[in-house]
Amino acid sequence: MTRPVHLGRKLVLEERVKQPNSSGGFDENWVTQGTHWVDLQPLTGRERLVSGRTVSKARYKIVCRNAPHSSPARPSPSQRFREGGRVYDVVSVSDRDAKGRYLEIIAEEGAVR
Numbered sequence: 001m002t003r004p005v006h007l008g009r010k011l012v013l014e015e016r017v018k019q020p021n022s023s024g025g026f027d028e029n030w031v032t033q034g035t036h037w038v039d040l041q042p043l044t045g046r047e048r049l050v051s052g053r054t055v056s057k058a059r060y061k062i063v064c065r066n067a068p069h070s071s072p073a074r075p076s077p078s079q080r081f082r083e084g085g086r087v088y089d090v091v092s093v094s095d096r097d098a099k100g101r102y103l104e105i106i107a108e109e110g111a112v113r
Contacts, residue, residue: 003019005063005074005096006039007037007038007039007063007064007065007100008035008037008039008062009037009038009039009040009060009098010035010036010038010083011020011035011036011038011040011062011064011081011088012032012034012035012036012080012082013032013033013034013035013036013073013079013080013081014030014031014032014033014080014081015030015031015033015072015078015079016028016029016030016031016078016079016080016086017029017030017031021087022025022084026105030080030082032033032113033072033073033079034067034071034072034073035063036064036065036073036075037065037083038063038064038081038099039062039063039064040060040061040062040074040088041060041061041062041063042058042059042060042102043058043059043060043061043106044058044059044107045057045058046061047068055095055110056110057108057109057110058108058109058110059091059107059108060088060103060106060107060108061104061105061106062081062088062105062106062107063096063103063105064102064105065101066095066100066103067071067101067103073104074093075090075103075105076093077090077091077092077093080107081105081107082101086109087109088107088108088109089106089107089108089109090105090106090107091105091106091108092105092106093105
């Protein structure tokens with residue numbers, strides 16, 4: 001049995017947008033797609049050494065209300081959630097229940113030290 005959903009944290013959904021710059025290349029910016037009240041639960045975490053630096057990653061399960069597939073506010077793996085300075089990259093999105101009331105999102109938060 002799944003535990004009850006408590007939508008007590010506010011996260012901002014963002015999408016990466018590439019815009020032409022004056023040098024003939026592109027600048028990448030993150031544009032807000034919506035705000036979601038979510039239930040955020042930690043899953044796993046790990047640290048590893050990459051090129052002499054410690055890289056830590058943590059996985060989270062994020063549950064939010066469902067949004068239509070055509071809505072820009074529906075999370076997808078090319079997007080991220082932000083909460084102040086914390087960033088959660090969306091890894092996967094699926095329906096949480098058969099009625100489609102909620103989405104279950106797996107996301108990663110990473111840091112380099």
